[in-house]
Amino acid sequence: MDSASASAGSGSGSISSSSQTNAVDTNNPLWSYVTKLEKLGDHGGNTLWQCNFCSVVKKSSYTRVRGHLLKLSNGIGPCKNVTKEVLATMKKLDEEAKARMKENEPKKVPLPPSTRSSGFVLEGYETKKQRTSGSRSETISPVEKAFDRGKRDQLHAEIARMFYSGGVPFNLARNPYYVSSYQFAANNPLSGYIPPGYNLLRTTLLQQEKTNVERLLQPIKGTWREKGVSIVSDGWSDSQRRPLINFMAVTEGGPMFLKAVDCSGDTKDKYFICDLLKDVIEEVGPENVVQVITDNAKNCAGAGLLIEGLYPNKSWTPCVVHTLNLALQNICAAKNVENNQVTYDECSWITIIADDVSFIKNYIMNHSMRLAIFNDFVPLKLLSVASTRFASVMVMLKRFKLLKTSLQTMVISPRWNSYREDDTGKAKFVKEKVLDDIWWDEIDYILSFTSPMYDMLRICDTDKPCLHLVYDMWDTMIEKVKVAIYRHEGKRHEDSSTFYEVVYAILVDRWNKNNTPLHCLAHSLNPRYYSDEWLHEGPSRVPPHKDVEVARERMKCMKRYFPNSADRSKANMEFANFSSKAGEFGDSDSIHDRYAMDPKSWWVTYGASAPLLQSVALKLLVQPSSSSCSERNWSTYSFVHSAKRNKMTPKRAEDLVFIHSNLRLLSRRTRQYMEGQTKMWDIAGDAFDTFGDVGDLEIAQLSLDEPELEAVVFTDDGDDGEIGDEAMED
Numbered sequence: 001m002d003s004a005s006a007s008a009g010s011g012s013g014s015i016s017s018s019s020q021t022n023a024v025d026t027n028n029p030l031w032s033y034v035t036k037l038e039k040l041g042d043h044g045g046n047t048l049w050q051c052n053f054c055s056v057v058k059k060s061s062y063t064r065v066r067g068h069l070l071k072l073s074n075g076i077g078p079c080k081n082v083t084k085e086v087l088a089t090m091k092k093l094d095e096e097a098k099a100r101m102k103e104n105e106p107k108k109v110p111l112p113p114s115t116r117s118s119g120f121v122l123e124g125y126e127t128k129k130q131r132t133s134g135s136r137s138e139t140i141s142p143v144e145k146a147f148d149r150g151k152r153d154q155l156h157a158e159i160a161r162m163f164y165s166g167g168v169p170f171n172l173a174r175n176p177y178y179v180s181s182y183q184f185a186a187n188n189p190l191s192g193y194i195p196p197g198y199n200l201l202r203t204t205l206l207q208q209e210k211t212n213v214e215r216l217l218q219p220i221k222g223t224w225r226e227k228g229v230s231i232v233s234d235g236w237s238d239s240q241r242r243p244l245i246n247f248m249a250v251t252e253g254g255p256m257f258l259k260a261v262d263c264s265g266d267t268k269d270k271y272f273i274c275d276l277l278k279d280v281i282e283e284v285g286p287e288n289v290v291q292v293i294t295d296n297a298k299n300c301a302g303a304g305l306l307i308e309g310l311y312p313n314k315s316w317t318p319c320v321v322h323t324l325n326l327a328l329q330n331i332c333a334a335k336n337v338e339n340n341q342v343t344y345d346e347c348s349w350i351t352i353i354a355d356d357v358s359f360i361k362n363y364i365m366n367h368s369m370r371l372a373i374f375n376d377f378v379p380l381k382l383l384s385v386a387s388t389r390f391a392s393v394m395v396m397l398k399r400f401k402l403l404k405t406s407l408q409t410m411v412i413s414p415r416w417n418s419y420r421e422d423d424t425g426k427a428k429f430v431k432e433k434v435l436d437d438i439w440w441d442e443i444d445y446i447l448s449f450t451s452p453m454y455d456m457l458r459i460c461d462t463d464k465p466c467l468h469l470v471y472d473m474w475d476t477m478i479e480k481v482k483v484a485i486y487r488h489e490g491k492r493h494e495d496s497s498t499f500y501e502v503v504y505a506i507l508v509d510r511w512n513k514n515n516t517p518l519h520c521l522a523h524s525l526n527p528r529y530y531s532d533e534w535l536h537e538g539p540s541r542v543p544p545h546k547d548v549e550v551a552r553e554r555m556k557c558m559k560r561y562f563p564n565s566a567d568r569s570k571a572n573m574e575f576a577n578f579s580s581k582a583g584e585f586g587d588s589d590s591i592h593d594r595y596a597m598d599p600k601s602w603w604v605t606y607g608a609s610a611p612l613l614q615s616v617a618l619k620l621l622v623q624p625s626s627s628s629c630s631e632r633n634w635s636t637y638s639f640v641h642s643a644k645r646n647k648m649t650p651k652r653a654e655d656l657v658f659i660h661s662n663l664r665l666l667s668r669r670t671r672q673y674m675e676g677q678t679k680m681w682d683i684a685g686d687a688f689d690t691f692g693d694v695g696d697l698e699i700a701q702l703s704l705d706e707p708e709l710e711a712v713v714f715t716d717d718g719d720d721g722e723i724g725d726e727a728m729e730d
Helices: 003-008 029-033 063-067 084-104 142-166 170-174 177-189 198-202 204-221 271-286 298-310 320-332 338-365 368-377 392-402 404-411 416-418 424-434 437-460 467-491 498-514 517-522 549-563 565-580 588-596 601-605 611-620 628-638 650-668 711-712
Strands: 034-039 047-051 057-062 229-236 243-251 254-263 289-294 315-318
Touching: 003 063, 029 034, 029 084, 047 063, 057 063, 057 338, 063 198, 142 170, 170 177, 198 204, 198 467, 198 601, 204 650, 229 271, 229 320, 229 628, 243 271, 243 628, 254 271, 254 650, 271 289, 271 315, 289 298, 289 517, 315 517, 320 338, 320 392, 320 424, 320 437, 320 611, 338 392, 338 424, 368 404, 368 416, 368 498, 392 404, 392 437, 392 711, 404 424, 437 467, 467 517, 517 549, 565 611, 588 601, 601 611
Parallel strands: 229 289, 289 315
Antiparallel strands: 034 047, 047 057, 229 243, 243 254
């Protein structure tokens, strides 16, 4: 019985009219012995089929069809109606197909034997040396060199083609994990190796890597009890408008992503947020947590107070960067309302300047011809700054100041004067403003008196420990603002200034809402603020133990840390010795090093005589003061939830962000992070697209502690993009 008769025989009556005639498949010839009923999926996958001999209906791939017909143990029952003659015919067809497929496979030309690796070496990374026999010379022959060079060139081309076809950001080439993967492949030949596919990457390997990252994070978690942890949280909505709240644990070593919670369908009031924070605190360990940092929203503030009630020795700390940004908004975008009339009268001119700059920027960028003229005259790009970004007005004005000369050259050029294709009134307005010296003087003045606020915001908008610096920075910032305003107005220090009084009132009001007992205790434990050098830097400076406000708030915090009166008395005595430089703290080296030595190092060196106070100091002196790391983490979520990935489930996205964020944390702790071509490989963030227009950079995902980022990342000179020392200077 041949295949034709078999097809026409059994089962023909039971097959519906929708059955198709099987096309001849030379690589899979046994398909002709079954009838395909339905193809599932567009490419590969399973097919619904019916055996032409026994009429059994199955859903499987060709492998199971082959096992059924050839009576193999491939996880499917054998066909009992196949005769020996037909079985022999099918086996012959199967063997011929195998031989044909093997003949058509690409030929693998073996590399000549060599004592060295393929030469795929990247600075900063060691390659694995292959063992060689002692009889072979280590000198590579010209033939071998030519052979290796050809293979390397082909591999380079294959890798480049992957980048170009997939729109992969070029910054990936600086990723050490990209480098190590190819080095491993080059040093460990795996014949016939096929990279992991779509499903394997998003399921099994993803979970394996998450487990691996959790294991690598254990040494960091082991330091939490001694160094303390800050729980940092922020909210966001993904591309499908699902509300998410993320939680990070920040230590001296950097921010660790813990989890993100999908809050869809929940009322995000203070009780709900408090419950989430409580779960995270219990997960991290209440004994390890120093503070909880959130933004200044009313529900977050309420949740923070509830947490302080549940955990008396924990503090809720409002994000100082949010506080500074709100102060800048009050000054640079004053609202014209009845109870804000004085502020509006004094500050509305700043809003007018900011609106002018925004209009000029939009006028140039929103038309291709005008933008082309601009690009011919201006070496830098205009920034499209998100209005929600910290200090957005300052960032925009700073960029315009850099472009002043180029903008003036542009508007007096013949090309600008001859361009009359749209509203000449707007073009005239732009020209008048750009050539107006008084207008530029006002921009200079805004940048001058807001510079201390911007500088403080930059310092705090990092993951670096600065909780112990905030109190002094705020006082110093207000003094510098006064100096800038009085210098511009030509007034003496004792004179009054209505404009300064308005600015001062805004800054003090914001500080009163931000200041906490924890700030005061951390300030009091910084040995630098007791040194003669620091006290002589300003006429109004006093040591923390002589500041009434600081002392009052410090005592509140001491009661939280030491609820037992005996322990508190001992801790207070230790503080008395520390602040008055008595006992062991009166040592000449201890006094001398208070000003110059890092506060934490000072306590490690000289604090043994005050064990209770030393334990608190070593925790507080390494804590952050902002939730910026949590906010920057949303750029990673935005990257994961891009348009190409918006079908991803929240759980899988969370796992990706967990791995993505924490691998970067681990990488930054290695020596290689500051060396070679992979130096600071992750500084560009996630949102830089190979095909994107880097000129219209939306800096909402960038931290203000990276002011030279644009010059570092967006190079056109064809080099490797390595970051020079000058780029790291503040």
